[in-house]
Amino acid sequence: MTAIISSFLTFTGVVTNMVKSREWSRKTREEVITLHRKGNGYKKIAKMLNIPRDTIGSIIRKFKAKGTVETLPGCGRKKMLTSTAVRYLKRRVEKSPRVTAEELRKDLSDVGTEVSAQTIRRTLRNEGLHARTPRRTPLLSPKNKKSRLQYDKSHVDKPQTFWDSVLWTDETKLELFGPMDQRYVWRRKNMAYEEKNTLPTVKHGGGSIMLWGCFASAGTGKLQRVQGTMNSLQYQEILDDNVMQSVTNLRLGRRWTFQQDNDPKHTSKSTTAWLQIKGWNILEWPSQSPDLNPIENLWWDLKKAVAVRKPKNVTELEAFAHDEWAKIPVDRCKTLVSSYASRLKAVYNCKRMCTKY
Structure with missing residues (x-):
């Protein structure tokens, strides 16, 4: 029964990619491309370098598509805030520097965007806006x-x-x-x-x-x-x-x-x-x-x-x-x-x- 459930989860994609595959060194990936250019097939390269044939194929396909063997940044999680929301936050804090992250969170919540106050703080930091203690200056009339x-x-x-x-x-x-x-x-x-x-x-x-x-x-x-x-x-x-x-x-x-x-x-x-x-x-x-x-x-x-x-x-x-x-x-x-x-x-x-x- 356990084997059947495991197979079902794998088939439906729940278990797939839960364990990160091994990442080969840049030197090894370059050797794969060098051997491929010399006319060696996937199976032969896999045997020569003791690497799975599927991995050899993945490295070569990536090189043909991207022109590099470097590890490229992944797509990552989709941003919680749209560019419009980010612009709103920037305008709001530049106009009212004393507004709190919690107040900004409520503003976004009122228009249907649910994010945490911490997300707002992180977004503003990425935009170069940091919460700081205000400098004390003389009151000028x-x-x-x-x-x-x-x-x-x-x-x-x-x-x-x-x-x-x-x-x-x-x-x-x-x-x-x-x-x-x-x-x-x-x-x-x-x-x-x-x-x-x-x-x-x-x-x-x-x-x-x-x-x-x-x-x-x-x-x-x-x-x-x-x-x-x-x-x-x-x-x-x-x-x-x-x-x-x-x-x-x-x-x-x-x-x-x-x-x-x-x-x-x-x-x-x-x-x-x-x-x-x-x-x-x-x-x-x-x-x-x-x-x-x-x-x-x-x-x-x-x-x-x-x-x-x-x-x-x-x-x-x-x-x-x-x-x-x-x-x-x-x-x-x-x-x-x-x-x-x-x-x-x-x-x-x-x-x-x-x-x-």
């Missing part, structure tokens, strides 16, 4: 956008010598257990809480410091810790202690330009009057534009370098920061400033929105 465009137009034709004479300044916050210390770990299942696979946390962040720094094309300038909450008066004291010394060390000359953002402490009446007394040339600055300040790139470099050294307390955090700030190569500073024209072009090309910088 129409006024901000207009200001950025005006800044771009008034400075796009500035010579490189102008940018080389700018002293770029800013403040940043360094945390003892900051985001730079967060990364992926390779671990096995059920080993998530082993000490080597965890990231220690403490209440209130474990401590942090605020730093004021400056740099120019010639290298990094002074770096100073901000004590407590900085107000206009303390900001003026920091500038008085550090700016002119940095200008001298970096050899910016007499026609140097001071850059600062539009933080309230920087633009208060008190600070504005203080800067007028100093007589410094102030670079006009559009609000909400950290991407236009190359010192942001140095802050990123600094935070990465300090995180690698794993400071244990705030004292080490400050010491490491000063140490790593001094180590930043002059070439790094020069490259950031020499490419400033590219930042301005990016502002214009992205229609005054935030740039990749």
Whole structure:
């Protein structure tokens, strides 16, 4: 009875091709073609190479039809989504980037196309569209956008010598257990809480410091810790202690330009009057534009370098920061400033929105 059922299944095609036949090497297939061209028949070639005659015939027929002995890609499973459906998915996500795969699945289901959310994700990946965490950027109002465009137009034709004479300044916050210390770990299942696979946390962040720094094309300038909450008066004291010394060390000359953002402490009446007394040339600055300040790139470099050294307390955090700030190569500073024209072009090309910088 078993033999009868087996024969029936084979006859109806259920068992047929369930076991993949052996695939002969390319060298062997080439030998078959060579022997065939010399006038040898299927039976003789099969005996010479110890290969079934049916296989010999299959290799030769394929060569005559396709002109090759290479393994050709199979037809594969029929695609679940039509080209029209794929175009719809692409249009939908390009118009609404936050739409989910499940929402797209429901949209297709409503018109009679049943596929899984995973199929939709795979299809979009094949089309070059990948789900990514959105980049965080400053919120730009129409006024901000207009200001950025005006800044771009008034400075796009500035010579490189102008940018080389700018002293770029800013403040940043360094945390003892900051985001730079967060990364992926390779671990096995059920080993998530082993000490080597965890990231220690403490209440209130474990401590942090605020730093004021400056740099120019010639290298990094002074770096100073901000004590407590900085107000206009303390900001003026920091500038008085550090700016002119940095200008001298970096050899910016007499026609140097001071850059600062539009933080309230920087633009208060008190600070504005203080800067007028100093007589410094102030670079006009559009609000909400950290991407236009190359010192942001140095802050990123600094935070990465300090995180690698794993400071244990705030004292080490400050010491490491000063140490790593001094180590930043002059070439790094020069490259950031020499490419400033590219930042301005990016502002214009992205229609005054935030740039990749």
